[in-house]
Amino acid sequence: MRTTRVRRAMVAAATAAGLVVTAACGSDSDSSSDSGSDGGVTTLTFAASTFGDPGRGPKLQEWLDEFNASQDEIIVEAASVPYPTFGQTVLTQMGGGEGPDLVRFDMPEFEAASDAGLIAPLDDLVDVEQYDLLEEPDRFMVHDDVRHGVIFEASNYAMFYNADLIPEPPTTYDDFFATAQSLTAGDVFGLAFRQTEAEEAGVWQDIFNYVYGFGGAWSDGENLTINAPENLEGLQAYKDLYDANVIPRGADAATFRRMFAEGKVAMELNNGGYATHLRAESPNLNFSVAPIPFPVRSQGAILAPIVINEASEAKEEAATFIQWALEAENQAALQEILGASSVATATERSPESLQDMPFLTVFDELTETSLPQVVLGFEAQTPDIRKIVVQNVIAALQGDVDLETALDTAQEQATDLVG
Amino acid sequence: MTLLEQRRAPRTEAGRRRSPLGSRWTPYLFLGPAAIFILLFQGVPLAQEVYLSFTRTSLLNPTNSTWVGLENYVDIFGDEDFRRTLRTTFVYVVACVAGSVGAGLLVALLLNRSFRGRGVVRALVTIPWAAPGIAVALIATWMLNPQYGIVNRFLDAVGLGVPGGAILDSSTYALPAILVTTVWQLFPLTSVVLLSALQAVPRDLLEAATMDGAGRWWTFRAVTWQVIKPTVGLLALLMTIWSIRRFELIWLMTKGGPVGSTETLVIDLYAQAFDSKQLGTAAAIGMVGVVISLIVIAGSRLVTRAAEKEGLR
Numbered sequence: 001m002r003t004t005r006v007r008r009a010m011v012a013a014a015t016a017a018g019l020v021v022t023a024a025c026g027s028d029s030d031s032s033s034d035s036g037s038d039g040g041v042t043t044l045t046f047a048a049s050t051f052g053d054p055g056r057g058p059k060l061q062e063w064l065d066e067f068n069a070s071q072d073e074i075i076v077e078a079a080s081v082p083y084p085t086f087g088q089t090v091l092t093q094m095g096g097g098e099g100p101d102l103v104r105f106d107m108p109e110f111e112a113a114s115d116a117g118l119i120a121p122l123d124d125l126v127d128v129e130q131y132d133l134l135e136e137p138d139r140f141m142v143h144d145d146v147r148h149g150v151i152f153e154a155s156n157y158a159m160f161y162n163a164d165l166i167p168e169p170p171t172t173y174d175d176f177f178a179t180a181q182s183l184t185a186g187d188v189f190g191l192a193f194r195q196t197e198a199e200e201a202g203v204w205q206d207i208f209n210y211v212y213g214f215g216g217a218w219s220d221g222e223n224l225t226i227n228a229p230e231n232l233e234g235l236q237a238y239k240d241l242y243d244a245n246v247i248p249r250g251a252d253a254a255t256f257r258r259m260f261a262e263g264k265v266a267m268e269l270n271n272g273g274y275a276t277h278l279r280a281e282s283p284n285l286n287f288s289v290a291p292i293p294f295p296v297r298s299q300g301a302i303l304a305p306i307v308i309n310e311a312s313e314a315k316e317e318a319a320t321f322i323q324w325a326l327e328a329e330n331q332a333a334l335q336e337i338l339g340a341s342s343v344a345t346a347t348e349r350s351p352e353s354l355q356d357m358p359f360l361t362v363f364d365e366l367t368e369t370s371l372p373q374v375v376l377g378f379e380a381q382t383p384d385i386r387k388i389v390v391q392n393v394i395a396a397l398q399g400d401v402d403l404e405t406a407l408d409t410a411q412e413q414a415t416d417l418v419g
Numbered sequence: 420m421t422l423l424e425q426r427r428a429p430r431t432e433a434g435r436r437r438s439p440l441g442s443r444w445t446p447y448l449f450l451g452p453a454a455i456f457i458l459l460f461q462g463v464p465l466a467q468e469v470y471l472s473f474t475r476t477s478l479l480n481p482t483n484s485t486w487v488g489l490e491n492y493v494d495i496f497g498d499e500d501f502r503r504t505l506r507t508t509f510v511y512v513v514a515c516v517a518g519s520v521g522a523g524l525l526v527a528l529l530l531n532r533s534f535r536g537r538g539v540v541r542a543l544v545t546i547p548w549a550a551p552g553i554a555v556a557l558i559a560t561w562m563l564n565p566q567y568g569i570v571n572r573f574l575d576a577v578g579l580g581v582p583g584g585a586i587l588d589s590s591t592y593a594l595p596a597i598l599v600t601t602v603w604q605l606f607p608l609t610s611v612v613l614l615s616a617l618q619a620v621p622r623d624l625l626e627a628a629t630m631d632g633a634g635r636w637w638t639f640r641a642v643t644w645q646v647i648k649p650t651v652g653l654l655a656l657l658m659t660i661w662s663i664r665r666f667e668l669i670w671l672m673t674k675g676g677p678v679g680s681t682e683t684l685v686i687d688l689y690a691q692a693f694d695s696k697q698l699g700t701a702a703a704i705g706m707v708g709v710v711i712s713l714i715v716i717a718g719s720r721l722v723t724r725a726a727e728k729e730g731l732r
Binding site: 091116259391 | 479565566586587588590674678679
């Protein structure tokens with residue numbers, strides 16, 4: 001009798017333990033996004049890689065604090081996710097119906113997220129008509145007449161050069177090449193760009209300038225044109241520089257940017273956000289900025305929209321933040337923080353900023369000729385096309401195939417991918 | 420009362436009362452929680468992975484799957500890149516096992532000898548194994564850095580420098596560099612395990628072999644190897660499975676590049692799932708990995724049993 005009781009007790013205990021484990025596994029929170037409400041105050045999460053930027057991050061946090069101070073019922077908390085894994089981390093969360101309420105995306109991830117229905121349409125949440133939005137970057141925020149985002153930051157690409165090493169910046173590609181060659185000696189390099197597969201997104205950003213700067217394009221809007229003659233010419237220029245050993249081969253962006261700050265790299269093509277970073281990190285560096293000296297005045301731009309997560313339970317509150325951000329004085333403050341980048345609306349640069357960075361106007365003048373680094377007409381598939389193109393271009397850099405064959409292969413693979 | 424009589428004597432009431440732990444269900448009760456845990460945390464995800472591998476599922480919309488049958492498997496085996504991945508995985512695993520067990524055995528044989536400072540050397544040898552994988556990957560990356568890495572400086576000094584110095588960006592040298600790093604991290608474990616196995620070799624057998632005129636090689640082959648063989652087999656099995664699964668070292672050093680030259684199954688799986696966002700394809704690749712691991716385990720069991728039977732004969 002006792003044996004039976006003990007056995008039953010043990011079975012019951014084991015069953016209970018199992019049920020507890022099962023219940024624990026199944027007790028996933030019902031809440032979808034990171035928003036929460038406590039005592040009438042809704043807390044929103046705003047994810048952006050720039051919050052971790054040592055130059056701009058703390059200032060952006062102060063900017064958020066100003067919003068929080070202006071509100072009684074909404075608090076926005078910054079969530080810093082490192083740039084290299086930002087898209088992957090946030091898209092995975094959003095795909096699972098979770099994630100931050102507000103997100104500052106880069107274009108490829110923005111396109112992928114909007115195509116997958118992970119971003120809330122803003123048309124009924126934010127009345128953008130009342131704001132003076134910059135037309136060129138803003139047109140990429142709308143898909144089939146549905147607005148999915150508002151520009152948080154638009155940053156054009158230009159040529160950064162060490163003014164101590166280069167008194168007069170080159171104005172043609174031949175000059176550019178010759179300057180890079182003449183300055184390369186010992187542990188000093190004339191130029192630096194990304195050229196490793198480990199920095200796939202960065203390589204894509206860099207080769208974009210060579211392709212568009214030589215009159216090429218990844219697509220004509222309907223068909224892919226990866227192996228177009230102009231693209232071949234532009235990428236050949238990129239490869240010629242690589243083959244000429246005027247760059248620190250194998251160095252990643254963090255390394256060669258440190259080298260630039262130390263005067264060991266003379267030129268670099270980069271976006272406006274870099275100017276603020278350099279000023280903060282290397283205040284004594286004598287650098288300046290000029291347009292990229294390629295045959296065609298067309299270059300990439302980092303367009304970073306701010307969007308609302310479709311899974312957010314506080315879309316109205318998130319929209320309140322976006323409306324606040326679009327107000328003229330807050331745009332001006334954001335512009336000051338972002339430095340050489342532009343914001344959603346036309347703002348006037350302060351005399352102090354222009355005195356500190358006189359080259360800011362160079363970036364502003366490039367806005368009309370800058371394009372987001374996506375494949376037009378195939379925006380949502382850009383990350384997959386990017387992988388194919390970068391892999392094949394690197395195969396050509398490594399000498400595994402010639403560049404023309406590499407681009408033909410990329411064209412074929414990418415065409416198969418997009419159907 | 421003799422012992423036999425005691426055994427034959429009728430049991431008292433107390434003697435008949437069986438221990439509550441003596442039931443035939445007791446083992447199941449003890450195994451139950453572990454079984455439930457494994458079922459929940461390994462069985463369910465595995466079943467889900469099997470299902471996913473037969474679907475087209477996007478990471479961006481994982482609840483909306485389309486059943487595609489064997490299409491993912493047909494696609495991956497029809498893809499030359501995947502076949503290259505399988506070849507790379509094979510080369511990586513075989514080289515890791517041979518390198519780590521071989522180097523471990525060599526070091527263990529050296530450490531099994533008497534010399535001054537042996538204790539210190541034994542402790543020093545374990546450092547690479549004690550270091551976290553991420554730290555090892557970062558240190559190796561710095562050492563191989565084309566601008567300021569010590570490896571390139573050394574290779575340049577002895578006239579063996581890689582053009583441009585970018586070892587990890589060369590489709591020729593990246594995999595060997597990763598292999599050397601992996602073996603460097605693994606050999607301490609194999610050497611420590613093999614050292615303990617070597618210390619179990621009976622001295623009298625070694626002395627008898629020496630007295631019979633056997634040389635070092637024959638003594639090792641006829642005596643030492645016979646004793647440590649099961650340990651080597653177990654280590655080879657563990658190294659194989661760990662090498663098939665190894666992710667962080669390769670990912671941090673090359674991300675599978677350049678041009679897929681260091682892409683193993685797990686790297687491909689991760690890239691498909693999180694870069695390309697194709698969970699179905701990633702699950703199919705994962706299943707291929709599971710099948711390969713099962714084949715390795717089954718093969719190992721067969722070899723062990725055959726060896727045991729041979730030993731009994």
